[in-house]
Amino acid sequence: MDICVLGPPGFVLGFRLAGIKNVYEIHSEDDLSESIRDILTEKNISIVIMPGDQYERIPKYLKSELESSDKLLLVLGEEGERRIREKTKRVMGVDLWRKE
Amino acid sequence: MMEIRPTRSGLIEVKRRIEIAKKGWELLKRKRDALVSEFFKIMEQTAELRRKVNEKYAKAYEKLSLAKAVEGTPAIVSAAMSVREAPEIDVSFKNIMGVKVPKVKSKGKIKRKIWERGYGILGTSTLIDEVSKEYEELLEMGVKLTELENTLVRLLDEIDKNKRRVNALEYIVIPNLERTSREIRFKLEEMEREDIFRLKRFKR
Numbered sequence: 429m430d431i432c433v434l435g436p437p438g439f440v441l442g443f444r445l446a447g448i449k450n451v452y453e454i455h456s457e458d459d460l461s462e463s464i465r466d467i468l469t470e471k472n473i474s475i476v477i478m479p480g481d482q483y484e485r486i487p488k489y490l491k492s493e494l495e496s497s498d499k500l501l502l503v504l505g506e507e508g509e510r511r512i513r514e515k516t517k518r519v520m521g522v523d524l525w526r527k528e
Numbered sequence: 529m530m531e532i533r534p535t536r537s538g539l540i541e542v543k544r545r546i547e548i549a550k551k552g553w554e555l556l557k558r559k560r561d562a563l564v565s566e567f568f569k570i571m572e573q574t575a576e577l578r579r580k581v582n583e584k585y586a587k588a589y590e591k592l593s594l595a596k597a598v599e600g601t602p603a604i605v606s607a608a609m610s611v612r613e614a615p616e617i618d619v620s621f622k623n624i625m626g627v628k629v630p631k632v633k634s635k636g637k638i639k640r641k642i643w644e645r646g647y648g649i650l651g652t653s654t655l656i657d658e659v660s661k662e663y664e665e666l667l668e669m670g671v672k673l674t675e676l677e678n679t680l681v682r683l684l685d686e687i688d689k690n691k692r693r694v695n696a697l698e699y700i701v702i703p704n705l706e707r708t709s710r711e712i713r714f715k716l717e718e719m720e721r722e723d724i725f726r727l728k729r730f731k732r
C-alpha cells in the first residue's frame with residue numbers, strides 16, 4: 429500500500445526527497461477536486477498527506493466522501509489539529525484538547 | 529410502531545417491549561462508556577504526537593526553504609527524482625468494541641542512510657541530505673500519527689452514533705412505551721368499571 433502526498437509544488441517537494449512517488453501537485457481548485465477524485469478511486473493508496481490550507485479548500489461534498497472512505501487522512505499544520513479537536517468538542521461536548 | 533390493542537395481551541406485549549428497550553439501553557450505555565474509555569487512552573498520546581509532528585513539519589519546511597535558496601529548486605527536484613525506493617506501508621484493521629480501527633506498519637525503512645537514498649553523494653550537498661532526513665523523520669512520525677488520529681475519528685463517530693441511540697431510547701422510545709402502557713391500563717380499568725356498572729343495573 430502506498431502513501432500519497434497532495435499539495436502545492438513547494439509542499440510535495442520535501443516528501444519527494446523522502447521517497448514518495450505518488451504525488452499530486454495542485455496548481456488550481458480544479459486540480460484539487462480532480463486529484464481527490466483520482467485518489468478515491470485508486471485502490472493502492474492508503475494514506476493521504478496534505479497541508480491544512482489545502483484541506484480547507486476541498487469542496488464539502490468531496491471532503492465528506494474522503495472522510496468516509498477507507499483512505500487514512502493526515503492533515504499537517506494547525507488545521508489538522510483543529511479537525512480532530514472540533515470533532516471531539518462536537519461529540520463529547522467539551523474541548524478535551526485544551527491545554528490547562 | 530405497530531398499533532397495540534387496548535387488551536390484556538396488548539399490555540403484556542408493551543411490558544415486554546419496555547423490558548427489552550431498557551435492557552438495550554443499559555447495554556448501549558455500557559458500550560458508550562467503554563468506547564469513551566478507549567478514546568481517552570489514545571487521546572493523550574495522539575495530542576503529544578500531533579504537537580511533535582507540527583513542530584517537525586515547520587522545521588522541515590524551513591530547512592527546505594533554505595536549501596531552495598542555496599541550492600536552487602532544480603537541484604532539489606533532480607535529487608528527488610533519483611530517490612529509488614518509495615516507502616511502503618501495510619494497513620490492517622483491528623477491532624475495538626466493534627469498531628474497525630486502522631493499524632499501520634511500514635514495510636521497509638522510511639529513515640534511510642545517505643547512500644541508500646539513490647542520489648549521488650558527490651552531486652548533492654549536505655543541505656539536501658538534511659532536508660531528506662527531516663522529511664523522512666516527518667514521514668515516520670506522520671505514519672504513526674495517521675494511525676492514532678484515524679482511530680480517534682472512528683471512535684468518535686461510533687460514540688456519536690451510540691449516543692444518539694441511547695438518547696433515542698431514553699427520551700423517545702421508552703417514554704412512549706410507558707405512556708402506551710399507562711393508556712392501556714386506564715382503558716382496561718374503565719372497561720372493568722363499565723362491566724361492573726352494567727352488571728349492577730341488570731341485577732336490579
